[in-house]
Each structure stands twice: as C-alpha cells, then as structure tokens.
Amino acid sequence: MATTKELSVEEKLRALYDLQIIDTRIDEIRNVRGELPLEVEDLEDEVAGLTTRLEKLQSDLVTIEDSIKAKKNAIENHQAAIKKYTEQQKDVRNNREFNSLTKEVEFQDLEIQLAEKQIKELKASIEHKKEVVSNSKEKLEQKTTHLKHKKAELNDIMAETQKEESFLTEKSAEYEQQIEDRLLAAYKRIRSSVRNGLAVVSIERGASAGSFFTIPPQTQVEIASRKKIITDEHSGRILVDASLADEEREKMEKIFAKM
Known part of the structure; x- marks a missing residue:
C-alpha cells in the first residue's frame, strides 16, 4: 500500500529516480548471473x-x-x-x-x-x-x-551477490512505498516495456539518456523546473534533469556504501 503522504512533484521525481537506481543495480547483479x-x-x-x-x-x-x-x-x-x-x-x-x-x-x-x-x-x-x-x-x-x-x-x-541483492530488494520495496500507486504502476509498465529496464532517465546533451532524439529547449526548461512529470514522447520514459540525477546518484552511492 503506497504512503498517504502527499509529495511534491520534485519529491516524486527524486523517489522515482532513486527507485530506478536501485532496480538498475539489481538488474546488473542478475545480469552477472545471466543464464x-x-x-x-x-x-x-x-x-x-x-x-x-x-x-x-x-x-x-x-x-x-x-x-x-x-x-x-x-x-x-x-x-x-x-x-x-x-x-x-x-x-x-x-x-x-x-x-x-x-x-x-x-x-x-x-x-x-x-x-x-x-x-x-x-x-x-x-x-x-x-x-x-x-x-x-x-x-x-x-x-x-x-x-x-x-x-x-x-x-x-x-x-x-546475495547479501547485496537482498539489501537492494528491501530498499526497492522501501522506496516503492514512497510512490503513489498510479505512478508506481506507470514506472513498472515502462520498465517492463523497454529493453534495458530504464523507466526514468536524465537529460544528457539535450536528449534523454540513450536516445538520439533531441528534446526541445522549452521542454528541457519544464523538466528542470520539476513542476510536473514529463515523459519522452519517443520512448515513453519519465524524464529528470541532469542536476537532480547527479544529486540522487551521489545520495544513493552513500547508501550503498553502508552495505
């Protein structure tokens, strides 16, 4: 059951990006095991x-x-x-x-x-x-x-990897609790539909990470304002600005270091 606490759009974006970082790390561990x-x-x-x-x-x-x-x-x-x-x-x-x-x-x-x-x-x-x-x-x-x-x-x-995966799985469940049901469902739907599992990506050199399609300057400004959740019209991924992404990656690395 998602938390009843009302988050700002920026808080939602940070929680989503944090969850994406955790889930990506879990994916990497499972990829090591491969087939x-x-x-x-x-x-x-x-x-x-x-x-x-x-x-x-x-x-x-x-x-x-x-x-x-x-x-x-x-x-x-x-x-x-x-x-x-x-x-x-x-x-x-x-x-x-x-x-x-x-x-x-x-x-x-x-x-x-x-x-x-x-x-x-x-x-x-x-x-x-x-x-x-x-x-x-x-x-x-x-x-x-x-x-x-x-x-x-x-x-x-x-x-x-078992200890790290268990820790990350718990963290993933913990961060999911911070995200409203509708947004979490959208995140999981996007994640399952893209090959690399990236549902939330940052803007890099004017385009969403891993994409060649340039995002219009006005849209980039809106993304950076963190006032509403914006998706990439080509891939459907949720977009965050590079600064927010850097801040959350640094924050999550400190959490991972405690394992």
Whole structure:
C-alpha cells in the first residue's frame, strides 16, 4: 500500500529516480548471473532424464536375461519331451501311434528351434542395450560433472551477490512505498516495456539518456523546473534533469556504501 503522504512533484521525481537506481543495480547483479540459473535447471532436468532412462535400460536387461533363462528352461523341457516320445516309439503297436509320436517329436523340435532363434535375438538385443547403457552412462557422467561445475559457479556468484541483492530488494520495496500507486504502476509498465529496464532517465546533451532524439529547449526548461512529470514522447520514459540525477546518484552511492 503506497504512503498517504502527499509529495511534491520534485519529491516524486527524486523517489522515482532513486527507485530506478536501485532496480538498475539489481538488474546488473542478475545480469552477472545471466543464464546460469536456467542452465543449472536444464542440466538438472537432463541428469534426471538420463538417470531415469538408465534405470529403465538396466531393468530391460534384467527382463531380457529372465526371458533367456525361461527359453532355455523351455528347451530343456522340449528335449525331455523328445526323449520321452522317442522312447515311447519303441513300444508302439501300430504305425498310427508311431506317426503320432513322430509328429510330437517334430513339434517339440520346432519349438526348440524357435526358442533358440528367440534366444539369439534376445542376446543381440542385450548387446545393443549394453552399448546404449554404456553410452548413457558416459553421457550421464559428463552431464553430472558439467552440472557440478555450473552449480559451483552459480553458488560462487550467489555468495558474492546475495547479501547485496537482498539489501537492494528491501530498499526497492522501501522506496516503492514512497510512490503513489498510479505512478508506481506507470514506472513498472515502462520498465517492463523497454529493453534495458530504464523507466526514468536524465537529460544528457539535450536528449534523454540513450536516445538520439533531441528534446526541445522549452521542454528541457519544464523538466528542470520539476513542476510536473514529463515523459519522452519517443520512448515513453519519465524524464529528470541532469542536476537532480547527479544529486540522487551521489545520495544513493552513500547508501550503498553502508552495505
């Protein structure tokens, strides 16, 4: 909730410019971190995905090994059946019984051939999966090492900047309290719409900072009078005179020095 204290236009401009100085400093700290937090997050996702994939591959290998054991057991059963039917052929009473047993032996033999073919395919699948497991392990190790380094890098930066960022964030909230809701909303809207986050800029060499468009002399006089809030017709930024900007920068530097 904004303060109910009525500020003069000059006080509002100073509060806005102070807030801009603080927020710019916060932006600079976050720019130092750059894309690191996102890189760390992406690497964590990759490591988690590779770990899950590796677990699945290893589980698949166990399942295939179990299938091979089951096929080998089935072959032993078929071989036992062939032996039994072959023995029974010795005691048959007619050709019909002999032919029936012969068909059983042939069927069991076909089942053995099928099982052996399936075992061969399963073993080939194992070799392929082992190769994939090996590659996945290597990739996981690389990504884990990369993640470790990136995390260390981020932690170092965070350790260096966390105290300052916390201080500045508190100061930003404190200075926001001094600005009326409507003006604060305009400041935030402008800040979010410009690339460098500068919603309040000073006049430099007859133009708003960072702009090539000259501000008419009469408008410069009005800005310097600090009687009303004036925006740049080209960028929409709120304008302050150079003297006010210098005074506020010096004041804020003294505050920052207390960190």
